[in-house]
Amino acid sequence: MGVEKYPEALEFILHWGEMGTHWGANRSVAQVHALLFLSDKPLDAEAICEALDLARSNVSNALKDLQGYGIVRRTHVSGDRRDHFVAETELWDLFMAITAERKRREIDPTIAKLGELKQRMAANKDLPAHVRDRIGRMHEFMSTLTTWYEQVRGLKKSTLVSLMKMGAKVARFIPGGKD
Amino acid sequence: MGVEKYPEALEFILHWGEMGTHWGANRSVAQVHALLFLSDKPLDAEAICEALDLARSNVSNALKDLQGYGIVRRTHVSGDRRDHFVAETELWDLFMAITAERKRREIDPTIAKLGELKQRMAANKDLPAHVRDRIGRMHEFMSTLTTWYEQVRGLKKSTLVSLMKMGAKVARFIPGGKD
DNA sequence: CTTTAATTTCTGTAAAAACAGAAATAATGA
DNA sequence: TCATTATTTCTGTTTTTACAGAAATTAAAG
Numbered sequence A, B: 001m002g003v004e005k006y007p008e009a010l011e012f013i014l015h016w017g018e019m020g021t022h023w024g025a026n027r028s029v030a031q032v033h034a035l036l037f038l039s040d041k042p043l044d045a046e047a048i049c050e051a052l053d054l055a056r057s058n059v060s061n062a063l064k065d066l067q068g069y070g071i072v073r074r075t076h077v078s079g080d081r082r083d084h085f086v087a088e089t090e091l092w093d094l095f096m097a098i099t100a101e102r103k104r105r106e107i108d109p110t111i112a113k114l115g116e117l118k119q120r121m122a123a124n125k126d127l128p129a130h131v132r133d134r135i136g137r138m139h140e141f142m143s144t145l146t147t148w149y150e151q152v153r154g155l156k157k158s159t160l161v162s163l164m165k166m167g168a169k170v171a172r173f174i175p176g177g178k179d
Numbered sequence C: 001c002t003t004t005a006a007t008t009t010c011t012g013t014a015a016a017a018a019c020a021g022a023a024a025t026a027a028t029g030a
Numbered sequence D: 001t002c003a004t005t006a007t008t009t010c011t012g013t014t015t016t017t018a019c020a021g022a023a024a025t026t027a028a029a030g
Helices: A007-020 A027-038 A045-052 A056-069 A091-123 A129-153 A157-173 B007-020 B027-038 B045-052 B056-069 B091-123 B129-153 B157-173
Strands: A072-076 A083-087 B072-076 B083-087
Touching: A007 A027, A007 B091, A007 B129, A027 A045, A027 A056, A027 A072, A027 A083, A027 B129, A045 A056, A045 A083, A056 A072, A056 A083, A056 A091, A091 A129, A091 A157, A091 B007, A091 B129, A129 B007, A129 B027, A129 B091, A129 B157, A157 B129, A157 B157, B007 B027, B027 B045, B027 B056, B027 B072, B027 B083, B045 B056, B045 B083, B056 B072, B056 B083, B056 B091, B091 B129, B091 B157
Parallel strands: none
Antiparallel strands: A072 A083, B072 B083
């Protein structure tokens, strides 16, 4: 029996599906993820179709998407020639994978474009200074943020967890940062 | 003359509009924001319509949206009875306003739902343990993250900037976190 | 190599979102 | 208060995205 038969599990799946549309995925992708996340065993595509009442092709695309995010992976079940799928259940890894992929899709292209515009603006003499300034500062700001992100992301999980637990207390280490 | 006449400014606006669709806004909203961001003077709705070739109603809704995010505000230009609008240009404040609003729209409802499910699952005895576990842990995880966010968000800007500049060096303050 | 099953890609349809224009409301000034 | 102008809300259309079903491809087993 699939987890989707339990009311709370189903409600989780449906909620996840709705929120998914606000998270840059579509309903089907998010529902498939939720189902796999709650399942304690690998599921094949056909089982997912039946559990969620989705077309086979739709599930196929959703699985491809989720694998693109790195939060679902194919696995093999012995004695079964079909592909099976499992979701990342370690929440920290899930979070890291999602942020990394969203940065790649949603931030990196903009930084690249702003860098390009900066180049071209340097040559264009009749461009108002404030336009050059604002685009330039936006580029710097986003670059700084992502540099910080890349650095922090490289820390080991236990360090990050400790930092999180400290919360605002990290400010103690900054001169004049005691608030 | 409006900034949208400069090729680099226009390209910025168009790019911002496209990316906006990946950032939870629609093209019009993001374009209006980009235009105001680059403008050095308040613009009225009609001027925005002409600059971006959008319908008046569309601009009206975009402005409402942007004010909802807290990144655009109405302002008054003396001798003109029309509303005028300006965008937040301080990038740090812009970033903070956007993250706060996205959290409110995209995270808080899910935490609330997970909390509710947790309650109900406690009573439901035939629910598989791993389902209860995973939903429960997801709730904890998201709560922990947002608590951390709320705390750090409360620090003053200068402290946050210092922390950002430190990057991975914050790990120095964590026992055994020197990587 | 051939047959069969599994998976993906393609194409048309359905659903959702964005948008324009019109109508209604609200605000300002005479 | 009335007339005028600005703004928002509503309604229908267009565009985009999601999705189902069919066709094509790929992979496995005999």
